Amino acid sequence: xxxxxxxxxxxxxxxxxxxxxxxxxxxxxxxxxxxxxxxxxxxxxxxxxxxxxxxxxxxxxxxxxxxxxxxxxxxxxxxxxxxxxxxxxxxxxxxxxxxxxxxxxxxxxxxxxxxxxxxxxxxxxxxxxxxxxxxxxxxxxxxxxxxxxxxxxxxxxxxxxxxxxxxxxxxxxxxxxxxxxxxxxxxxxxxxxxxxxxxxxxxxxxxxxxxxxxxxxxxxxxxxxxxxxxxxxxxxxxxxxxxxxxx
Amino acid sequence: xxxxxxxxxxxxxxxxxxxxxxxxxxxxxxxxxxxxxxxxxxxxxxxxxxxxxxxxxxxxxxxxxxxxxxxxxxxxxxxxxxxxxxxxxxxxxxxxxxxxxxxxxxxxxxxxxxxxxxxxxxxxxxxxxxxxxxxxxxxxxxxxxxxxxxxxxxxxxxxxxxxxxxxxxxxxxxxxxxxxxxxxxxxxxxxxxxxxxxxxxxxxxxxxxxxxxxxxxxxxxxxx
Ligand SMILES: Nc1ncnc2c1ncn2[C@@H]1O[C@H](COP(=O)(O)OP(=O)(O)O)[C@@H](O)[C@H]1O
Ligand SMILES: [Mg+2]
Numbered sequence: 001x002x003x004x005x006x007x008x009x010x011x012x013x014x015x016x017x018x019x020x021x022x023x024x025x026x027x028x029x030x031x032x033x034x035x036x037x038x039x040x041x042x043x044x045x046x047x048x049x050x051x052x053x054x055x056x057x058x059x060x061x062x063x064x065x066x067x068x069x070x071x072x073x074x075x076x077x078x079x080x081x082x083x084x085x086x087x088x089x090x091x092x093x094x095x096x097x098x099x100x101x102x103x104x105x106x107x108x109x110x111x112x113x114x115x116x117x118x119x120x121x122x123x124x125x126x127x128x129x130x131x132x133x134x135x136x137x138x139x140x141x142x143x144x145x146x147x148x149x150x151x152x153x154x155x156x157x158x159x160x161x162x163x164x165x166x167x168x169x170x171x172x173x174x175x176x177x178x179x180x181x182x183x184x185x186x187x188x189x190x191x192x193x194x195x196x197x198x199x200x201x202x203x204x205x206x207x208x209x210x211x212x213x214x215x216x217x218x219x220x221x222x223x224x225x226x227x228x229x230x231x232x233x234x235x236x237x238x239x240x241x242x243x244x245x246x247x
Numbered sequence: 248x249x250x251x252x253x254x255x256x257x258x259x260x261x262x263x264x265x266x267x268x269x270x271x272x273x274x275x276x277x278x279x280x281x282x283x284x285x286x287x288x289x290x291x292x293x294x295x296x297x298x299x300x301x302x303x304x305x306x307x308x309x310x311x312x313x314x315x316x317x318x319x320x321x322x323x324x325x326x327x328x329x330x331x332x333x334x335x336x337x338x339x340x341x342x343x344x345x346x347x348x349x350x351x352x353x354x355x356x357x358x359x360x361x362x363x364x365x366x367x368x369x370x371x372x373x374x375x376x377x378x379x380x381x382x383x384x385x386x387x388x389x390x391x392x393x394x395x396x397x398x399x400x401x402x403x404x405x406x407x408x409x410x411x412x413x414x415x416x417x418x419x420x421x422x423x424x425x426x427x428x429x430x431x432x433x434x435x436x437x438x439x440x441x442x443x444x445x446x447x448x449x450x451x452x453x454x455x456x457x458x459x460x461x462x463x464x465x466x467x468x469x470x471x
Binding site for chain 1: 368369371372373374375376377378379382386387390391394470
C-alpha cells in the first residue's frame with residue numbers, strides 16, 4: 001500500500017519578502033512517520049502551519065490525498081478535519097472541560113452523535129492515563145497532561161494525518177516522557193504522522209524517515225540510521241553535534 | 248455615646264426618603280448600564296477592527312469622556328441642550344445620557360481589552376480543528392470574552408452608582424440631596440445631625456455596592 005496521504009510540491013513561503021521556505025518537496029505515505037529536525041527559526045513550524053493552511057503560501061501546492069489545501073479554500077474546514085494538529089503551547093480551550101474540549105469539533109463540525117464520540121473519547125483518555133481528568137479544566141492539569149489531552153482531541157476527529165509541532169518543548173523534563181510515549185504508541189498503531197522535535201533519541205525510535213531542514217530548505221533526508229548516525233552534509237553534522245556531550 | 252443626631256432619621260418619613268433617594272441613584276445607574284453594554288460591545292468590537300479612521304474617532308471619544316470630569320459633562324448636557332437643541336431634558340434624563348455616554352466609552356475599552364486578550368492561538372487551534380469562523384467566535388472567542396468582561400462591567404456599575412452622588416448638582420433629588428435636605432430642615436433642633444445622616448448615607452451606598460462587587464470577585468475567581 002503506497003498511497004500518498006500528504007504531498008508538498010515546490011512550496012515557497014515568504015514573510016514580507018523574506019523567504020522562509022524555499023522549494024520544499026515532501027510526500028508522506030499512509031502509516032509513515034516523518035520526523036523533521038533543524039535549528040530554531042529554520043521554518044519547521046511554518047511548514048506545518050502551511051500544511052494546515054494557517055499560512056498562505058506564495059507558490060507550490062500542498063495536497064491531502066487528492067484535495068488541494070489552500071488558505072481561503074471553500075472546503076478548507078472539511079480538509080482540516082482530516083488533519084490533526086498539536087502545537088507547542090498546549091492550546092486547549094480554557095473555558096471548556098477536558099471532555100468538552102475533545103467533543104467540540106466531532107460534535108459541532110463532524111455532526112457526530114455526542115454519546116458515541118464521548119465513549120470513544122473516554123477510551124482514548126483511558127489509554128493516555130487521563131480518564132479521571134475528563135471533567136477537569138485545563139488549568140487544573142500539568143503541561144504533560146494538557147498535551148496528552150490535545151493529542152486525544154486531535155485523534156477524536158479520526159484524522160488521516162497528525163502534525164506535531166515540538167509538543168514537548170515547553171514541558172518540564174519529567175513530563176516529556178509521558179507525552180512521547182503516547183506518540184510512540186500512535187506510531188505502533190501505524191498512524192500517519194509528521195513530527196517536529198528536538199528529542200533526537202525519540203526521533204531515532206519513532207521515525208521511518210528523518211528530514212533535516214536548514215534555512216528553509218530540506219538539506220538532507222533518510223532513515224534515522226542514515227541521517228542521525230551517518231549524516232552526509234557538514235551542516236547536518238554540525239547541527240547534530242549540538243546534542244552530543246562528551247567529556 | 249456622642250450625639251450623632253440619628254433621631255432626625257426617625258422623624259416623619261425621613262428613612263423612606265433616603266431609601267427613595269438611593270433608588271433614584273440605582274435606577275439611573277442601572278438604566279445607563281443597560282444602555283452602555285450593547286453600545287460598548289459594538290464600539291469595542293469596532294475598535295479591534297481594521298478601519299483606522301473609525302478607530303481614531305472612537306479613541307478620541309474615549310479619551311474625551313475620560314478626561315472630562317463627569318460633572319462638566321452633566322452641566323454641558325443639562326444646561327447646554329436647550330441652547331443647542333432647543334430641548335430641556337430633566338435632570339434625571341441628563342444624568343442617564345451622560346452616564347450612558349460614559350459607560351459606553353468605558354465599556355468599549357473593556358470589550359476591546361477582553362477581545363485582544365484572547366491569544367491568537369485560540370483562534371488557530373479552533374480553526375485547525377475544522378471550526379468555521381462563525382463557530383470559532385460562537386464556541387471559543389465569545390464565551391471567553393464574556394467571562395473576562397462580566398466581572399469588569401460589574402465593577403463599572405459600582406463606579407456609576409458612586410458617581411451618581413454628583414447629580415444633585417443638576418437638581419436631581421437622589422440620596423445625597425435628600426440627606427442635605429434632612430440636615431437643613433433640622434438645623435435648629437439637631438445641629439449635629441450632619442455626621443449621623445452622612446454615616447447612614449455611607450452605609451446605604453455600601454450596602455448597595457458591596458454585594459455587587461462581591462459578585463464580581465466571585466465570578467472573576469470562578470472564571471479565572
Ligand atoms: N508571523 C511571522 N511574521 C514574520 N516572520 C515570521 C512569522 N512567523 C515566523 N516568522 C519567521 O519565519 C522563520 C521560521 O520560523 P518558524 O517556522 O517558527 O521556525 P522554527 O519552527 O523552525 O523554529 C523565522 O525566521 C521567523 O522569524
Ligand atoms: Mg517552531
